Amino acid sequence: MYLVIVVSIVRAVRRRADTTQLERTVWTVAAVLFPLGAGAVWLLLGPHPLGLRIDHEQD
Incomplete structure (x- = not known):
């Protein structure tokens, strides 16, 4: 179960274009x-x- 949770989170994170x-x-x-x-x-x-961004570019 641990491995399934980790793999699904990592796959979801890696597929996001807005991160x-x-x-x-x-x-x-x-x-x-x-x-x-x-x-x-x-x-x-x-x-x-909560709207937090890491390494967010300031305009």
Whole structure:
């Protein structure tokens, strides 16, 4: 079950075009270390929880 959760989160993260490489890396590490917590956050709040962006360019 652990492996299924981790693989599905990582696949979902890697397929998103609106995430930066740093965000993908952070989500991947979170999925490996905390699969249930990261999965819950991803499903409930999406890739940018509470509107937070990592490595966001300022205009």
